[in-house]
Structures are given as structure tokens and as C-alpha cells.
Amino acid sequence: MNKEFIDKSYEGNLSREDIIYALNLSDSDDINQLFSISNDIRKKYCGDAVHIRALLEISNICRRNCNYCGVRKDNTHVSRYKMEEEEIIEIALKLNADSFKTLVMQGGESEAFSPETLARIVRTIKEKTDMAVTFSLGEHSYDDYKLWKEAGVDRFLLRHETANKELYKYLHPDGILDTRIEALNNLKELGYQTGVGCMVESPTQTIEQMADDIEFIRDFKPHMVGIGPYIMHEDTPFKSEKNGTREMTLKMLALARIVTKDALLPSTTALASIAKDGQKEGLLTGCDVVMINFTPAKYKYFYEIYPNKKCMTEDPKNIVKKVTDMIHSIGRTVATDHGHSRKIKK
Numbered sequence: 191m192n193k194e195f196i197d198k199s200y201e202g203n204l205s206r207e208d209i210i211y212a213l214n215l216s217d218s219d220d221i222n223q224l225f226s227i228s229n230d231i232r233k234k235y236c237g238d239a240v241h242i243r244a245l246l247e248i249s250n251i252c253r254r255n256c257n258y259c260g261v262r263k264d265n266t267h268v269s270r271y272k273m274e275e276e277e278i279i280e281i282a283l284k285l286n287a288d289s290f291k292t293l294v295m296q297g298g299e300s301e302a303f304s305p306e307t308l309a310r311i312v313r314t315i316k317e318k319t320d321m322a323v324t325f326s327l328g329e330h331s332y333d334d335y336k337l338w339k340e341a342g343v344d345r346f347l348l349r350h351e352t353a354n355k356e357l358y359k360y361l362h363p364d365g366i367l368d369t370r371i372e373a374l375n376n377l378k379e380l381g382y383q384t385g386v387g388c389m390v391e392s393p394t395q396t397i398e399q400m401a402d403d404i405e406f407i408r409d410f411k412p413h414m415v416g417i418g419p420y421i422m423h424e425d426t427p428f429k430s431e432k433n434g435t436r437e438m439t440l441k442m443l444a445l446a447r448i449v450t451k452d453a454l455l456p457s458t459t460a461l462a463s464i465a466k467d468g469q470k471e472g473l474l475t476g477c478d479v480v481m482i483n484f485t486p487a488k489y490k491y492f493y494e495i496y497p498n499k500k501c502m503t504e505d506p507k508n509i510v511k512k513v514t515d516m517i518h519s520i521g522r523t524v525a526t527d528h529g530h531s532r533k534i535k536k
């Protein structure tokens with residue numbers, strides 16, 4: 191591997207040219223060296239603790255028609271649900287009693303819950319537990335983001351999906367990249383720990399366009415970054431497209447770690463769903479977060495954004511045990527704090 195690239199990686203100072211060089215690496219020793227650099231950077235800036243987050247998919251009702259997503263509005267093969275307010279709170283209390291420190295509430299983009307209902311749910315959770323709350327609910331107005339921030343939401347994940355305008359339009363017939371980025375800027379300005387991120391090898395995506403993502407991640411300076419492979423869903427316009435690969439996803443995770451140094455970086459369920467040891471490999475390639483799905487069984491089948499999601503059949507308690515064992519097996523520890531962004535002091 192090019193010595194200059196190695197030095198620049200350790201400095202966290204990659205140009206577009208360097209990023210493209212890394213994405214094009216094909217020799218397995220070179221690729222492993224890239225992964226070991228990102229693992230070193232993770233160790234230096236983030237330490238050995240892995241943050242386990244509890245995920246709750248609160249609704250699959252969605253107003254958007256993202257061409258890759260199984261819960262897109264026009265998919266009539268999926269039953270739509272919305273969790274009850276009391277149910278969400280009850281689960282949050284249980285998770286808190288089981289020592290979880292972060293609840294991630296994810297869902298389709300919709301008005302299934304009014305902004306005020308969501309704010310009320312968060313106020314109750316904040317009053318009764320010591321958990322951090324993350325939202326991942328799509329694009330909303332500045333005023334709604336402000337209301338939720340004031341209610342106590344700590345973090346907001348809103349993947350940019352792709353930082354290339356043309357590809358963004360191809361993936362999202364009813365959205366534009368500028369609006370997504372404006373929403374991300376609003377979240378950051380309001381003081382959220384803000385998460386960006388993208389899919390890897392979405393249909394027609396080129397290496398140049400992947401470099402656009404890493405440059406965007408480098409320049410936005412996010413608190414969190416979510417990156418996973420694109421996975422084909424039968425009930426979407428992209429039903430004949432190929433899945434993203436393990437290797438390219440790991441390269442993108444490695445580069446995200448190198449350019450951000452200290453971002454919270456989950457080893458995603460999507461990666462675990464396409465590769466047997468995907469979750470572990472992600473943790474060995476710079477990741478420091480794992481999310482475990484606690485959506486009640488009666489709903490989670492319907493939150494099928496992509497098929498064969500790794501969490502579908504197994505009891506989440508077993509998954510927690512397996513993930514904890516896996517974390518220990520690679521010489522890492524499970525974090526006991528809230529796992530807030532290292533960019534803020536809490």
C-alpha cells in the first residue's frame with residue numbers, strides 16, 4: 191500500500207484522490223491494511239467500549255416512495271402499523287430497567303404520530319428513565335425538530351443516503367438532496383447529535399459517487415454515521431438489482447472512521463444480514479456501536495425495509511447475549527455510559 195496514503199490516513203487527512211485510491215484497492219493485503227488502520231484510529235479516538243443501543247421501530251407508515259425501501263408508500267403488500275403511545279413508554283421503562291442507556295425510535299416518515307404526541311412520549315421517557323433518546327423519523331420542519339429537541343431528544347439519525355444529486359434523484363423520485371441536507375443542517379443547528387450516512391452500492395452507484403459520500407461525511411463533521419449495504423427488496427422498483435457487498439461496505443466504514451476519527455459508527459444490521467460475521471467484521475473495521483431491535487414481534491415483521499433482516503426471528507435477549515459474547519471475544523468491552531458523541535461534553 192502507498193506509504194503516503196498510510197500517513198495521511200493516520201492524520202485523518204484524506205483528499206478525494208486518496209478516497210478513490212482506497213475504494214479501488216483490490217489486493218487483499220492492502221484491503222486488510224486499510225481495515226487495520228481504521229481499527230487503530232477507532233482505538234485511539236474511541237477506545238475499546240462498544241455502545242449497545244435499543245431500537246424500536248415505532249411505525250412503518252410512510253409518505254415517501256424511496257425506490258429501494260420495502261415500506262415505501264406504494265407497497266401495498268405490507269400491513270401498516272403504529273405502536274401505541276403507552277406501549278412505547280412501557281418498553282422504554284423495561285429497557286431502562288435492563289440497563290440500556292439509549293432508545294432509538296425509528297419509523298417511516300409520516301404524521302402517524304402528531305409532533306406533539308412524539309414530544310409527549312419523549313418527555314415521559316425522559317422523566318421516568320435516564321435514557322438518551324435518538325430519533326430516526328425522516329425529514330420534518332424546523333419547528334417540529336425544535337419541539338422534539340426541547341422535549342429532550344438527544345440525537346437524530348437522518349442518513350443523507352447519497353451525496354450525489356443525480357443518484358439521489360434516481361433513488362428518491364419524490365425528494366431532492368438539497369432538502370435532505372437542509373434538514374441535516376437544521377438538526378445540527380438545533381444542537382442535536384446529528385447522524386448522516388448512506389447505502390453502499392445502491393443501484394447504478396459508482397466509485398466516484400461513493401467518494402462523494404466520504405467527502406460529504408468528512409466535511410459535514412457528523413456526530414454519528416450510519417453505513418450499510420443496499421439490499422434488494424422484491425416489492426420495489428429496484429427488484430432486479432444486486433445487493434451491495436461485504437467488502438465495499440467495510441471499505442466505506444473504514445473510510446468513514448478515518449475521515450471522522452471519533453464519530454459514533456454502528457456496525458449495521460444490514461451488514462450482518464448480508465455477511466455471516468458482518469457485525470463482528472464491522473467492529474474490527476472501526477465501528478463502535480451496535481443496535482439491537484426490540485420492536486415487539488407482532489410489528490417487526492412489517493418493518494421490512496429490506497428482506498431477511500438478521501433480527502427477525504430471534505429473541506432480542508438472546509441477541510444481546512450473543513452480541514456481548516462476540517464483543518468480548520474480540521477483546522472489546524460493552525459500554526456502560528450513555529455513549530454520547532465525543533464532540534460534546536455532557
Ligand code: SAH
Nearest residue numbers: 258259297298299327328349420421495496
Ligand atoms: N424514515 C427514516 C428511517 C428510514 S429507515 C428516514 O428517512 O431517515 C433507515 C435506513 O434504512 C434508511 O436511511 C436507508 O438508508 C436504509 N434502508 C432502507 N431500505 C433499505 C434497503 N433496501 N437496503 C438497505 N438499506 C435500506
